[in-house]
Amino acid sequence: NAGVTQTPKFQVLKTGQSMTLQCAQDMNHNSMYWYRQDPGMGLRLIYYSASEGTTDKGEVPNGYNVSRLNKREFSLRLESAAPSQTSVYFCASRTGPFDTEAFFGQGTRLTVV
Amino acid sequence: QKEVEQNSGPLSVPEGAIASLNCTYSDRVSQSFFWYRQYSGKSPELIMSIYSNGDKEDGRFTAQLNKASQYVSLLIRDSQPSDSATYLCAVTGSGGGADGLTFGKGTHLIIQP
Numbered sequence: 001n002a003g004v005t006q007t008p009k010f011q012v013l014k015t016g017q018s019m020t021l022q023c024a025q026d027m028n029h030n031s032m033y034w035y036r037q038d039p040g041m042g043l044r045l046i047y048y049s050a051s052e053g054t055t056d057k058g059e060v061p062n063g064y065n066v067s068r069l070n071k072r073e074f075s076l077r078l079e080s081a082a083p084s085q086t087s088v089y090f091c092a093s094r095t096g097p098f099d100t101e102a103f104f105g106q107g108t109r110l111t112v113v
Numbered sequence: 114q115k116e117v118e119q120n121s122g123p124l125s126v127p128e129g130a131i132a133s134l135n136c137t138y139s140d141r142v143s144q145s146f147f148w149y150r151q152y153s154g155k156s157p158e159l160i161m162s163i164y165s166n167g168d169k170e171d172g173r174f175t176a177q178l179n180k181a182s183q184y185v186s187l188l189i190r191d192s193q194p195s196d197s198a199t200y201l202c203a204v205t206g207s208g209g210g211a212d213g214l215t216f217g218k219g220t221h222l223i224i225q226p
Contacts, residue, residue: 033214040121042218043157043201090156092214101147102203102214104156 002026006091006105013081013112021076021108023091029103030096032074033058034066036087037107043090049074050096081112115140117204119217127225132189134220136202139183146178146185147214149201157201161187192224 004025013019025032034046045058049068063085065077074093078085088109092102116139126132134148145164149157163169163176163185175188185204189196199221203214 035216040218043216045215100145101159101162104158107156 004091004093004103004105006089006108008108009106011108011110013078013110015082015112017081018077018079019081020078021089021091021110022073023075023105024073025091025093025103026072027093027095027103028071029093030071031094032068033092033102034064034074034076035090035092036060037090038087046076046089081110083112086110086112115143115204115215117202117215117217119200119202119220121218122221123223124220125223125225126192128192128194130192132192132196132222132224134187134189134200134202134222136185136187136217137183138185138202138204138215140204140215141180141183143180143183143204145205146176147203147205148174148176148185148187149203149216151199151201151219153198189222194224194226197222197224 007022030051033048035043037043044060046064047066049055052071055066067075088107090107091105094100094102118137148161150160151157161176163178166178169176173190177186199219201219202217205214
């Protein structure tokens with residue numbers, strides 16, 4: 001049982017380049033999330049999807065777009081990468097909102113130069 | 114805006130002693146509370162969840178919740194060097210708006226052999 005799988009694990013981009021981070025879960029979870037983690041800032045929610053077909057902004061959505069492709073997959077796109085987007089990105093999923101724990105992917109370490 | 118506050122540490126505890134980690138939250142209607150452990154360079158992993166006032170024990174870990182004081186804590190008994198990590202407190206509310214977990218910035222725990 002793979003859980004939550006993110007690709008790639010590492011990526012270096014030049015300023016202005018675009019890329020998509022992929023996330024897939026095999027736990028039949030309804031809700032999926034993208035977080036970024038920066039030193040001293042903790043985990044901050046970028047976007048989330050409460051169910052297939054819906055997406056909503058989190059705390060730090062600027063510069064990102066998301067797609068909930070189906071129930072399993074939730075992708076995060078950087079259209080024009082900036083050095084401020086250098087971070088570790090985590091995808092997470094859980095059964096539903098409110099009272100269930102989230103399970104995390106292994107993370108993507110992104111550097112924008 | 115929900116806030117979750119933790120002392121960033123580092124909290125240094127001798128091996129075999131009790132480590133006490135604390136967390137306060139601002140949203141009075143928060144319903145579910147979680148403790149995650151994160152080793153350096155790894156993703157967060159759930160170690161405890163608690164939903165009602167009082168104590169919940171799981172092996173060497175005890176979570177304590179006091180909703181009136183908006184306070185949740187984690188006790189680690191017989192601390193081991195392998196417990197050295199960053200511990201994240203997470204809170205989820207009653208719904209409306211973002212349903213993702215709100216994380217504290219984490220407490221860095223060091224267990225001294």
